[in-house]
Amino acid sequence: MGRTRDDHKVLRAIVEAAESGKELVNADDLIDRTGLGYESVQRALRTLSASRDLFFKVNLGAGGDVVAVHSVTALARLVAAGLPTTPEKPDRRAQGLLRTVGTAVGGFALTLTAKVLANMITEQTHR
Structure with missing residues (x-):
């Protein structure tokens, strides 16, 4: 499954929040920052976190949904900025x-x- 425009929007929101000083970015904050719905944000977070810690680390809730992200990587910052990685x-x-x-x-x-x-x-x- 490839990445979508929503995935990129969510990743940009994560990086922007991290760069503004937030160490822990809540899923609800991502909904506010992106204007996307709960399911769209969760789908993007699942897609982006599928490659274990490539972009960031996640905190999961009891139901398996992502409740927060942290430890944003340099690769996440490059991809969010639209810089080519290959x-x-x-x-x-x-x-x-x-x-x-x-x-x-x-x-x-x-x-x-x-x-x-x-x-x-x-x-x-x-x-």
Whole structure:
């Protein structure tokens, strides 16, 4: 199950609350901050907390609902800010250029190493 727009809205609200100094963010506070209903917030919290402590830690109520979140991670802050955590599409041209440069530098380094070793051997044999 992928993340939804509501999930991102809830995550942003969690991060904003944490950055304003709240160490423990209640689910009711998230309802107020996002304007979403109880079930929507709970669904988002379940989705976001499915990857154990990736974004934050949760306190569960007796019925299994999330009553509060805490310990917001740096990854949560990045995702909430909309910063990419992984590249979406690799740049094939850049990859090809890097491969070409890497091959050339590697070849040069190998040639240089061989010449240095040859000089060292030559010096040792002429002593």
